[in-house]
Amino acid sequence: MKTIEELRTGLAEILHADGINLKLYLGTENSQTREYRLADFADGATEAVCRQFVASIDQFLLNEDLATKSLTELDHRTDTLFVYDLDEQPVEFAKLSELVTGDDPDVFNFAERDLADVTSLAIKISSAQNSVLFFKKFYPVSLVKRDQILLVLRDNTRFSLIDQDILKVTGGFEVLRLGDEFYINDFGKFEKSFAFDQIAKNAIGQITAKIVASDLVSDVKGYLAAGFGSRKDILRARKSRVLNMDVATVIAFAQAKQQQIGIKVADGKLLLSSKDSIKKLYRLLNDDYLTSELTHVDYETLAKNELTAAPNPV
Numbered sequence: 682m683k684t685i686e687e688l689r690t691g692l693a694e695i696l697h698a699d700g701i702n703l704k705l706y707l708g709t710e711n712s713q714t715r716e717y718r719l720a721d722f723a724d725g726a727t728e729a730v731c732r733q734f735v736a737s738i739d740q741f742l743l744n745e746d747l748a749t750k751s752l753t754e755l756d757h758r759t760d761t762l763f764v765y766d767l768d769e770q771p772v773e774f775a776k777l778s779e780l781v782t783g784d785d786p787d788v789f790n791f792a793e794r795d796l797a798d799v800t801s802l803a804i805k806i807s808s809a810q811n812s813v814l815f816f817k818k819f820y821p822v823s824l825v826k827r828d829q830i831l832l833v834l835r836d837n838t839r840f841s842l843i844d845q846d847i848l849k850v851t852g853g854f855e856v857l858r859l860g861d862e863f864y865i866n867d868f869g870k871f872e873k874s875f876a877f878d879q880i881a882k883n884a885i886g887q888i889t890a891k892i893v894a895s896d897l898v899s900d901v902k903g904y905l906a907a908g909f910g911s912r913k914d915i916l917r918a919r920k921s922r923v924l925n926m927d928v929a930t931v932i933a934f935a936q937a938k939q940q941q942i943g944i945k946v947a948d949g950k951l952l953l954s955s956k957d958s959i960k961k962l963y964r965l966l967n968d969d970y971l972t973s974e975l976t977h978v979d980y981e982t983l984a985k986n987e988l989t990a991a992p993n994p995v
Contacts, residue, residue: 682764682862685749689742691811691859696735698808703731705850706780707789708801708819712773712876717780717803718789730850734804737852738815752865753919756967762857762864767884767916771875777858780805781812796848801874804854815854818874868913882908885915892918892966897928899950904959914963921966935965941979942970 683691695701705720722730741747746760753766765774780786780803802817835841855870856863865871872878885908892898892905900906908915918924923931929949936946944961945952953959964970964981971980 682749682751682766683859685747685762688749688762688859688864692738692742692813695806695808695811695813696738698810700809701731701735702807703727703734704785704805704807705730706786706803706805707799708803709794709798710800712771712874715773715776715801717776717786718794719785719787721788731806734815734850734852735806738854741853749864751920753916755868755913755916757913762866763868765863765865767880769880769883771877771880773875774858774863777803777814777816777856777863778861781814781858799848802850804850814858816856816858816874817851817854818870881912881916884919885912888915888919891924892962895924895928897924897931897951898953898962899947900953902954904956905953905962909956910959910963914960914967918963918966921968923966923968931965938970938979 705722706717707720708715708717710716744760747762748760749762749764750756751766752763755763799819801819804815804817806813806815853866855867855874856865858864872881889905889908893900898905932946932949932951935942935944935951939946942961942965944958944965945954951958951962951965953962969981971982972978973980
């Protein structure tokens with residue numbers, strides 16, 4: 682996974698290289714069956730679209746709060762690009778990779794398909810050495826149909842009627858592919874666009890099985906095994922350090938902090954007797970309970986940036 686500075690550098694080397702080239706691919710159907718076709722540009726249009734889209738990416742990268750994290754560290758923070766790191770990948774990842782590494786698909790033919798069939802856009806920008814691909818969900822608002830009354834100013838006094846469909850290519854992206862890594866900019870849109878539900882269910886099943894096998898909990902009503910809880914919190918528990926700790930140590934902590942954490946302990950296990958207790962379990966597994974060394978006040982925190990020890994003063 683690249684740091685945000687490494688990502689900025691990698692993108693700048695492509696987006697601001699001499700002689701870059703843009704290709705726009707129009708996707709039809711839904712994620713599992715999506716097919717992409719190449720958009721054909723008139724002379725001069727490619728350069729204009731490329732210039733404006735690069736400007737939108739440059740603006741996005743100016744955000745000083747931007748950071749990168751792995752998807753299995755997914756939390757509720759904003760201004761974060763989450764790198765996909767689950768073993769199982771969406772089918773569409775292979776299709777997007779093929780647009781970067783393979784031959785171009787056929788040109789989008791308006792005699793065979795309509796712009797209303799488009800469901801996604803993929804924008805590839807290439808330098809002589811490398812390429813980056815941006816994925817965007819295509820929304821109907823980006824399509825202006827010819828059956829509307831559209832007037833364009835031709836000179837200082839005269840309007841002309843537009844009798845063609847208009848496709849708006851706006852800036853921004855939901856997912857980008859750089860190298861072999863996919864970075865998710867909007868997790869909610871990613872879930873819907875990439876048929877992520879089944880992959881998430883499979884990952885959640887693996888995580889809950891690991892928790893049950895740890896002998897840490899008593900899932901008396903089966904809520905844990907059924908996968909109840911925030912999808913983000915469950916996926917984040919995949920790399921839980923707490924699950925790798927000695928069970929007795931975790932139980933002792935839960936007992937000492939029972940008033941703050943709110944999970945009961947019975948027969949040496951965490952008692953999961955309600956859906957609310959499942960939520961609190963994942964907060965515990967994700968180490969979301971912290972105590973200030975300065976004030977000794979307990980806090981619940983979802984976005985944790987790890988601190989490294991400062992060097993000793995000279």
